[in-house]
Amino acid sequence: MGARIIGTGSAVPSTCLTNDDLAGRVDTNHKWIVTRTGIQERRVIRKDEALLDLIHAASETALKAAGLSAQDLDVILIATVSGEYAFPSTACLLQTRLGVDNIPAFDVAAACAGFVYGMSVAHSYLKSGEYNRILLVGADALSSMVNWGDRTTCVLFGDGAGAVVLENQSNDRGLLSTVVESSGALWQLLHVRSGLRQTFDQAGEQEPDWGIQMRGPELFKVAVRALSDVTKKALEKAGLAPEDIKLMVPHQANLRIIQAVADRLGASMDKVHCNVDRFGNTSAASIPIALDEAVRAGKVHADDIVVLNGCGGGLTWGASVARW
Ligand code: ACO
Numbered sequence: 569m570g571a572r573i574i575g576t577g578s579a580v581p582s583t584c585l586t587n588d589d590l591a592g593r594v595d596t597n598h599k600w601i602v603t604r605t606g607i608q609e610r611r612v613i614r615k616d617e618a619l620l621d622l623i624h625a626a627s628e629t630a631l632k633a634a635g636l637s638a639q640d641l642d643v644i645l646i647a648t649v650s651g652e653y654a655f656p657s658t659a660c661l662l663q664t665r666l667g668v669d670n671i672p673a674f675d676v677a678a679a680c681a682g683f684v685y686g687m688s689v690a691h692s693y694l695k696s697g698e699y700n701r702i703l704l705v706g707a708d709a710l711s712s713m714v715n716w717g718d719r720t721t722c723v724l725f726g727d728g729a730g731a732v733v734l735e736n737q738s739n740d741r742g743l744l745s746t747v748v749e750s751s752g753a754l755w756q757l758l759h760v761r762s763g764l765r766q767t768f769d770q771a772g773e774q775e776p777d778w779g780i781q782m783r784g785p786e787l788f789k790v791a792v793r794a795l796s797d798v799t800k801k802a803l804e805k806a807g808l809a810p811e812d813i814k815l816m817v818p819h820q821a822n823l824r825i826i827q828a829v830a831d832r833l834g835a836s837m838d839k840v841h842c843n844v845d846r847f848g849n850t851s852a853a854s855i856p857i858a859l860d861e862a863v864r865a866g867k868v869h870a871d872d873i874v875v876l877n878g879c880g881g882g883l884t885w886g887a888s889v890a891r892w
Pocket of ligand 1: 595596597600601604605680719720721723724758782783784785786787788791819821822825849879880881
């Protein structure tokens with residue numbers, strides 16, 4: 569029995585912030601941002617927009633691609649750290665939007681690695697046989713947690729949502745392995761206090777430790793090592809090796825991190841789907857948004873070995889391997 573991804577969908581806000589837009593706000597420039605990160609522009613929500621609308625749109629698209637309706641689902645999972653409410657979970661809010669009841673709906677919090685953590689939960693649920701169809705969404709709006717006066721972080725993040733529908737099927741295709749790991753000892757490399765919300769177009773006084781706090785260069789090194797190691801572990805668990813990878817869809821934090829991980833795995837960049845240039849780091853949304861693009865662009869074929877991997881605040885990291 570295989571737990572297969574049978575539908576994907578994604579949605580991003582309409583407001584686009586270019587590097588030049590940011591250079592008008594803080595002491596930065598297009599050349600620095602592109603050279604150090606690969607990012608050209610990112611999408612951000614405005615104060616009258618809700619992440620839940622993007623989550624809903626991405627979910628409906630994924631369900632449609634799967635040929636299913638929300639009533640067919642057994643579980644709703646959302647990987648996010650930026651839900652509008654501390655409780656209820658964003659998954660419960662989506663559940664009522666979708667008009668389904670009496671199935672489990674809950675959020676998974678692992679920052680930028682959230683989608684892979686969600687895959688781990690979904691994979692275990694499906695493998696157990698207790699559930700057969702799961703909607704897994706990765707969604708974040710970290711732009712609402714960014715200090716828009718801090719050039720070292722405000723250029724990195726964007727908002728969005730991506731969704732997949734997973735189903736148990738009686739063949740040998742589907743998820744082969746998922747490995748997730750955390751290191752709480754490294755929490756200070758990337759963190760944000762809870763209870764804060766301010767969109768990019770809201771003015772206001774800010775506390776000195778307002779918004780995302782990040783030790784970028786240290787994080788960069790841990791991310792490259794952790795992502796390449798965990799991907800090798802997940803491949804090994806699936807009885808595969810890096811040379812078996814047909815497509816890697818990594819968390820889109822920084823083009824240089826992605827290139828360094830691909831290099832350590834011996835994978836050429838034509839096997840890697842990147843969209844960090846257009847969306848920046850959308851946290852838990854980045855893998856499912858990129859996967860949806862790759863699927864719709866016809867880059868994924870039956871029986872291809874597809875690797876999803878990500879690293880984020882916690883620190884958390886993980887990798888999932890699937891035979892498509
Ligand atoms: N524009 C212009 N200059 C800047 C900017 C900016 N936006 N930001 C920093 N600088 C300056 C710094 O002040 C520093 O100046 P100095 O040499 O005079 O002190 C110089 O540029 C170099 O700064 P570094 O931080 O050393 O630059 P680095 O090459 O490490 O790039 C970056 C910074 C892009 C943040 C990188 O460290 C990185 O990507 N780290 C990983 C961060 C990340 O991905 N976080 C997201 C979540 S975790 C994850 O997903 C892995």
